[in-house]
Amino acid sequence: MQACAAPPFAAGRALDGGLGYDPRWRPHDLLRLRRLQRFDGEPAWVRDAFERAPYAVVRRALAAGGFVAIGLRGTARSQRYGTWARSADIGTVVAPETLAEYQPDSERGTLAAFAALAALQRDMTGALAGFIWGPTGSTGFELATQVPTVTASSDLDLLIRAPAKLSHDTAVQILNQLQAHARRAGIRVDAQLETPAGGVALAEWAAGKARVMARHAKGPQLIADPWALAHGDA
Known part of the structure; x- marks a missing residue:
């Protein structure tokens, strides 16, 4: 990822064993999200990209319960952003x-x-x-x-x-x-x-x-x- 948000949870809450992520979704799965929470310092293109296609890819990063590490993509190759989504905001999963x-x-x-x-x-x-x-x-x-x-x-x-x-x-x-x-x-x-x-x-x-x-x-x-x-x- 070209840039990454700060985790929306304390580091000690991240899963520290096993896969490091919720097995319901795996790296490279595409998630259609109902909403995407805002993060301080997120790139200006993120909201337009999410409106254009409300999908994110599961990335490899530790996450606390109730969260999943995701990557967003914009229209340019340089527009990649790592962040987190709430599990409750996931609509569908495409493997x-x-x-x-x-x-x-x-x-x-x-x-x-x-x-x-x-x-x-x-x-x-x-x-x-x-x-x-x-x-x-x-x-x-x-x-x-x-x-x-x-x-x-x-x-x-x-x-x-x-x-x-x-x-x-x-x-x-x-x-x-x-x-x-x-x-x-x-x-x-x-x-x-x-x-x-x-x-x-x-x-x-x-x-x-x-x-x-x-x-x-x-x-x-x-x-x-x-x-x-x-x-x-x-």
Whole structure:
């Protein structure tokens, strides 16, 4: 996030164990909000953006009970703001995997990010077959809100659910498939694995590095095995 509000709760009230957030909504979920409370020092564009599309994305940050950490986006790439919403103000939740089945408006479908997504949707026997996945970033935002957000230069961001350990060979297969689609579309396809330790870049895991960066509500950390705690390893 380019800027972030001060938490609307005492630091000691933030969840300090487990996920660090309410499991009813997960990072990258899009939330349609009934209202957005005001924060001192929030950027001038925030209210216009919220009126244009009353949606926010769940971000990785600790939150107290009754709150969820969210990110708001404006019309410019630099317009990103991290803040918090009250759980009671959440209307509907749209997960990335739900958006994997959505289609853009017909006149928008020729944009490269949507063309790459359509190719993945058609590739039923490709490396992503059997995985739960979906678009995030500007592509996911436009599909959820129907507000034009994707541009000709937009990348396609993806989230892949990976609750069980992913072999490096499988990661390489998925990465190669995504890069092939990216080359045909003329853009980048950036995929993140959602693991028990947090978000891990598919490209990092496929590279076979000794440690990879896992992004968690408590903050990023370098870790050898993002699945170790899930199966009881030290």
